[in-house]
Each structure stands twice: as C-alpha cells, then as structure tokens.
Amino acid sequence: MNVSKTPFNGYSVKFSPFYEDRLAVATAQNFGIIGNGRVHVFSLPPTPTGALTEIISFDTADGVYDLAWSESHDSLLIAAVADGSVKLFDTNLPPPQNPLRSFQEHTREVHGVDYNPTRRDSFVTASWDDTVKLWSLDRPASIRTFKEHAYCVYSVAWNPRHADVFASASGDCTVRVWDVREPGSTMIIPGHEAEILYCDWNKYDECLIATSSVDKSIRVWDVRNYRVPIASLNGHGFAVRKVKFSPHHRNLMMSCSYDMTVCMWDFMVEDSLVGRYDHHSEFAIGVDFNVLVEGLVASTGWDQMVFVWQHGTEPRGP
Amino acid sequence: MATESSSPPNPPAAGGTPQNSATETVQPANEVKQDAAPQNPKSVFVNSEPIREDQVQNAVKFLSHPKVRDSPVFHRRNFLEKKGLTKEEIDEAFRRVPDPSPSAQPTVTNQVGQGVTTSTIQPTSVSQTPVPIITVPSSASPSMFALARSRFHWYHAVFAVGLLAASGAGTAIWVKKSMIPRLKSWIRWVVMEEKNGDGGITNIKPTLAEEAAAAAKAAAAAASDVAKASQEMMISRYEEKVNMEKFMDLMQMQVKEIRSMGSAIKHLEGRSDKIERTHLVEHGGHSGSITKLKPTYPNGNKPEIDSHSARSSLPPTSADKSAPPHPNSYMDDINDQPPNPNQQISNPRLAPRSKPWEGAYQAKTSSRGGFGSALNGEGGSDFGAQNNEASNQVDAQSTVPWWQKKNSRITETDYVEAKPGSTTVVQTNEQPPIQRTWVPPQPPPVAMPEAAEAIRRPKSKKEAEPVSQETSGEGFSAAEVTDELQRITKISESGGEVEEMHSGGQGTNGALGGLKLSEIEEEPVQSY
Numbered sequence: 001m002n003v004s005k006t007p008f009n010g011y012s013v014k015f016s017p018f019y020e021d022r023l024a025v026a027t028a029q030n031f032g033i034i035g036n037g038r039v040h041v042f043s044l045p046p047t048p049t050g051a052l053t054e055i056i057s058f059d060t061a062d063g064v065y066d067l068a069w070s071e072s073h074d075s076l077l078i079a080a081v082a083d084g085s086v087k088l089f090d091t092n093l094p095p096p097q098n099p100l101r102s103f104q105e106h107t108r109e110v111h112g113v114d115y116n117p118t119r120r121d122s123f124v125t126a127s128w129d130d131t132v133k134l135w136s137l138d139r140p141a142s143i144r145t146f147k148e149h150a151y152c153v154y155s156v157a158w159n160p161r162h163a164d165v166f167a168s169a170s171g172d173c174t175v176r177v178w179d180v181r182e183p184g185s186t187m188i189i190p191g192h193e194a195e196i197l198y199c200d201w202n203k204y205d206e207c208l209i210a211t212s213s214v215d216k217s218i219r220v221w222d223v224r225n226y227r228v229p230i231a232s233l234n235g236h237g238f239a240v241r242k243v244k245f246s247p248h249h250r251n252l253m254m255s256c257s258y259d260m261t262v263c264m265w266d267f268m269v270e271d272s273l274v275g276r277y278d279h280h281s282e283f284a285i286g287v288d289f290n291v292l293v294e295g296l297v298a299s300t301g302w303d304q305m306v307f308v309w310q311h312g313t314e315p316r317g318p
Numbered sequence: 319m320a321t322e323s324s325s326p327p328n329p330p331a332a333g334g335t336p337q338n339s340a341t342e343t344v345q346p347a348n349e350v351k352q353d354a355a356p357q358n359p360k361s362v363f364v365n366s367e368p369i370r371e372d373q374v375q376n377a378v379k380f381l382s383h384p385k386v387r388d389s390p391v392f393h394r395r396n397f398l399e400k401k402g403l404t405k406e407e408i409d410e411a412f413r414r415v416p417d418p419s420p421s422a423q424p425t426v427t428n429q430v431g432q433g434v435t436t437s438t439i440q441p442t443s444v445s446q447t448p449v450p451i452i453t454v455p456s457s458a459s460p461s462m463f464a465l466a467r468s469r470f471h472w473y474h475a476v477f478a479v480g481l482l483a484a485s486g487a488g489t490a491i492w493v494k495k496s497m498i499p500r501l502k503s504w505i506r507w508v509v510m511e512e513k514n515g516d517g518g519i520t521n522i523k524p525t526l527a528e529e530a531a532a533a534a535k536a537a538a539a540a541a542s543d544v545a546k547a548s549q550e551m552m553i554s555r556y557e558e559k560v561n562m563e564k565f566m567d568l569m570q571m572q573v574k575e576i577r578s579m580g581s582a583i584k585h586l587e588g589r590s591d592k593i594e595r596t597h598l599v600e601h602g603g604h605s606g607s608i609t610k611l612k613p614t615y616p617n618g619n620k621p622e623i624d625s626h627s628a629r630s631s632l633p634p635t636s637a638d639k640s641a642p643p644h645p646n647s648y649m650d651d652i653n654d655q656p657p658n659p660n661q662q663i664s665n666p667r668l669a670p671r672s673k674p675w676e677g678a679y680q681a682k683t684s685s686r687g688g689f690g691s692a693l694n695g696e697g698g699s700d701f702g703a704q705n706n707e708a709s710n711q712v713d714a715q716s717t718v719p720w721w722q723k724k725n726s727r728i729t730e731t732d733y734v735e736a737k738p739g740s741t742t743v744v745q746t747n748e749q750p751p752i753q754r755t756w757v758p759p760q761p762p763p764v765a766m767p768e769a770a771e772a773i774r775r776p777k778s779k780k781e782a783e784p785v786s787q788e789t790s791g792e793g794f795s796a797a798e799v800t801d802e803l804q805r806i807t808k809i810s811e812s813g814g815e816v817e818e819m820h821s822g823g824q825g826t827n828g829a830l831g832g833l834k835l836s837e838i839e840e841e842p843v844q845s846y
Contacts, residue, residue, distance in 0.1 A: 150396035
C-alpha cells in the first residue's frame, strides 16, 4: 500500500535483513538498455498509505540490474551493474563517499548477485559472460570463477541451509548446482526447454529449488530426484522474470512476469495460484518478501513504480 | 581452498567419486551412492545416479556423427547437458569417442592463484592435461590460418581494385564508341521529325517551354511570397518583442511600486522579517514575479519568459540534490568509481538477525565468524553503544507501524506491550508466534540422520564446542539458547562484549556447525 515512483525503470527490489522498514531498489535508465543507473534506499512510512521515503540514492554510470544487502553489515549494499562492475555501497556514508568498492572483473553485464545468508561473509555474482564469480568483502578480487554455462547466467542463489552450495540459472536452459569446495558444478538440471531466468531455494526444505523460465512456467524441483519436477506452475501469460520462496511459509511462492502481474503460488496445492496482483502497468521485473515482517512484499517494474503491500491486501491501497 | 581438508561430514572421496572418476563402472557408483546418501548431507547436491549406459550410447552415436564433429565442442557438451545427461555420462561419452578437438572440459580459473583446488581435480586433470596441450597447437593453427586468410584478403583486395578499374575503363570506352553515336543519331532523328511534323511538334515544344517558364514563374512568385511572409513574421515578432519589453518594464515598475507599498505596510505593522523578504524578492524575485504573470501572456512569448524564470531560478534549485536536472536525458558524466578505494568498511551497527527458517529448524549452521572477527578486530566496545542508539531511534516512533499491525501472526496486545523495547524485542515477539503456529515439517527421513542426531544431543555438548573454540565460557545459561532476547540482553548487559555473539544465541549447532565455525574462522580471520 505504499507506492513510490522512481525516475528510472525498476529492476530489482530487496528488503533489508536488518531493518523491517528498509528496502533498496535497483533501477536503470531507458529500461536498462543504455544510460545510467540508480540505487534507491527507501524507508516505509508509519502510515499505511503514502509514498516511501527515500533515505539515500546512489548514481552509477550504467544501469543497475540487481542488488543484495549484506548479511554481515547493516548498511552495506552490493549492486550488480550493467557495465560489468560490482559495486559496494554504504548507506551510512553520503553519495560523494560512495561507492566503497568497485570490482571490475566481469567482461559483460552483471545480472544477478546474492549474499550468503548462512556464512555471511561472501557473495556470488552472475553475469552475461557465462560465468559466476565468488567474492568476499575484504578481498580486492574475486575468490573463484565458475565457468561452465554455455550462455548468460541470469541469477544465482545461495542455499539457505548449506553455506557452500548455490545454484545458478542460465540462458542455456540449465540450472547448475555448485559447491564452492568442488571444482565444477555438482549437478546439472535441464529444467526447461527455454531460457531459465531465475532460481530460488526453498527456505524450509533445502532440497527444493524453483526455476522460472521464458516458457511462462515455474517449476519446483527436488535435487534428489531432478528428472521430473515436483510441480509445474502455469498461469503467467509471458516469461516469468523472478520467483521467490516465502521466508515464512514452506509452500508459498511469489513470482513476477512480463505479463505485468505478480502472482502468489502454493505449489503443494492442486490449483496452485493463490493470488494475482495486477498493479503494474509495465513489465514487473522485481519482487521480494520481507524476511522480518511476515506477509510484507514489494514489487517493482519498468513502469518506474515500487509497491510495498501486505499479501492479501490491495497493493494500490484502499 | 584450505577449507576442504577440514570440511565436515563430507568425505570428499565418497561424495566426489561419482563425479570425479568417470572411469569407474556402474557398480562402484551404486555402492558409493548407497553409502554416501545416508552419511553425507552434502551429497544431495551431487548426481548420485549411476551412469546410464543407454544414455552414454546415445551420446556416443551423437558425437560420432560427422556433422556433430564439425561443431564446436562446447556446443556438443551443452546439447548433451540439455538432454539430461549427467556430467559423468558426458565425460564417459567423450572418452569413448576419439576426440582430437580443443578443450571439452569446463575451465577452472582461480583468481587469486590458489592451487589448492587442483588437489581435488586430480582424477579429472588426467583427462584435462592432454586436452590443453592439444588446445595450444589447434589455437595456433586457427591464428595462422587467419593470418593466411588475411594475406589472401590483401591480395584479393588489390585484385578487386584492379578489376574495378579495368571495368570502369572498359565501360568508358564502350560508352564513347557506341552510346554517343547512338545518341547523335537519335537527336538527328528528332530534328528530322521536327522538320517534318511541323504543326504537331512545334506546338508541343513551345508549350513545353511555356509550361516550364510558367512553372518557373510560379515558383519564383511562391518563393517571393514566402520571403515576404517570413519577413512580415519577423517584423511582427520584432514589434511584439519591443511591445513585450515595454510591457515588462511597465509591469516591473508596477511591481516595484507594489513592493514598496507592501514593505511600507509591513513597516507599519512592525514585522522584522521583511528584510529577508526583500532579499529573496531581489534575488529570486524575477522568477517569482514573472511566473506569476505567466498565464496572462500570449503564447508566442512564453518561451522567453520561461527561459528567464529558468535561469534565475536555477540558483535556488541547484542546492537541491535530489531533483535531477534532466531526468530522462542520457547523462554520461557520472563518475561511479570509488573515491577512496582503500576506505575501511565500517563496523556494522546491528547484529545479524536470525532468519525465520533458521529458528524453526534448530539446525542452524550459521556462523558469525566473519562478522564476529570484524568486531574482534575493530573493538567490540562500540557495539553496545551503537545498539542502544539504534534502539533509541526506533523508539522514536510512537505509533505502531502499519505493516506490523496488519500482521495476523502478531496479536495487537503483545506487540503494544513490548513496544517500549528495542527492535530486537519486536523480533522476538515475532518469533514465538511464528513458531507456535508453524508446524515444522517432518525431517527428511534419509537425508541427514547424523545431523539430526547431533541436534538431539544434549545442548551442553553443542555449547561446549563453539565455546571452547572461541573464548572461555562466560557462564551464561545454556538453557534458552535459541532465545534471541536473552542473547541480546546479555550483550547489552555486558556492554557489548563480543564473545557473546559467537557462542550465544543459536548455539544449537551440531557437529556440523561446530566444525564449520572452525573452518570459517581460519579463512577470514586475517582479513579483518
């Protein structure tokens, strides 16, 4: 029920793991094709309606495709930038003193970033140069590079229970499960017949992983038996851009799609669609659950809007 | 990575063999699978299927196809992966098909030059080493071929230029020789016709000429009209501009009069802020006055006024950082490089909060090794003060935040009672309701019995492990270790002693967690 308009097109929204009322939005000019980018940090107002208050914002030379809050420092943000750099921002410092770091190693756009929620000391980035890189805040260069995918890697996600395991989703139609202690991928899941845009682990069952794809479906896989998906959720009219598992319910998921809707799913139920929000007027690109407040969700899209609402209520307000 | 030697219940031999030694036959893989699954929780993320011979046969047939031979090896591998073959199966197929082309194996690059990973890829390195060697000559040959091709290209270009020149010359000669005589004869024929067909053609020709002349005249007339019109417009514009200026002068005079009257009034009223008012009016007053008068001006003069107002209003707005001057234009002058690349990352102000799924599951593997060592290094005394600061800031909110209100899990009364506390109290209020209503699912039967056993071991043992590794026990109670509140209050009580963070709170680490703590500690300790 809180809405805000950003000057650029929204790409990703993430709630802070430290503050219930704080979220960050990654935006890019001109739909991310060319131009600058901006990272906004918003605070939820005490009233149920009204605009989000912007705490601070950082400009970048190229669009920001994704961001991740640090799990170890409450004020640090990692931004995945379209010029191949990975930038570290400190929201406690004013913009002229930011970014703290800029890691330039990827040779193409960095499309995804995820911070390790269990070990809290490292993060991985996914790039269109077919590689995934592992980083730590204190090191000036990446720790490892994982190069196996045959096409752009669109997203990475750490396993919420195993600190060394993460999965990557790629345009080569596969999801790979990696272990940082192993030299290569430990599992290859040929999940869809089309590009896989996002993957996310179930927070309550460490073996379940959801993938969303250009073929408009979301599939939930059990890595112990990955030949057949546990569930295949159809209902979106166009490619599904992101899918997230709820941090409070084992079966609840949320997805956003190019059909401009945000959908809620329960994959254990026969008719899985439990909610559909049609509040965006352009591609819905980013969604997130608030880890600290149950039911609070946010979404952003190319219509430059950021919505924050309680699942079950109307995003645009009464 | 040094962590591999000390990694917990992951016997790399058991978990790694299915993927590393693809030369093994199906049977050992089966045995390994049965052994690995119950013992090793990590192995769920590894292909534990045996190598399917039929798939390998299909892959071999695919790879033996001549067309496939021509395609890059990377594509072949990707195709097989998409078909659902596991790594071992693909490796086996490649091994069976004689494959002289460049590297089929995934490249492993280590940025910081850590050679430790090579220890784990010993089995695969055997197959990898011949391949990189082959890569070198094959990469050399394409480059030579490219070079040859480029030389060939150069000659080719010279040849093409020569050919073009020759063809050009030939065309010129041909035109001279054949086209011109033809043209001349055609003209003669026309003249003859003209002489013969007196009436018709002579009529046509003059009419043509006349029409042309008439058209030219009309064009000239139109041009002159246009010129006249534009001139008139310019004159009128100029006149209007002059009128405008006169008008503006008059208005300014009037404004001045009004201003003086206003100041006189204020003087009479005895207000003291009139001085500031006049200052503002003088500096930004142009904009104020002109914008007020905007609606009354005719359309044609609006742009000028806008430009005036924009210019003079720029100084006040430039101080306002948040509004970009050109929101939709392509700004390319942003310098987003770090101003101080060696800037220290400041201490976190808050402790990391536990995740809802972690608290519920009781098998927390989180280690705040990285975070904790940061505090260790920089001094933990700041922490207590800062935590109080954070909580004070939250207390400033007098109303219940709406997003908390709507939360069906939290009862209103509980929340309100706990309000005077800090944010962490809020968090603990959230935790118990969630745990009450959420029923943990049955733990997976096979996956990690060892871990489950470790969890069910007496808590003292778990406490002892991390405590012994970190610091001497502070004597805090082991009773409610998963209670966030207790942990945080202890921290604030003891004035932010850092050691609490490590061994308190979620001390339900099993053997997993304990060992994990150690392995994490080794790594980043020097960095912070």
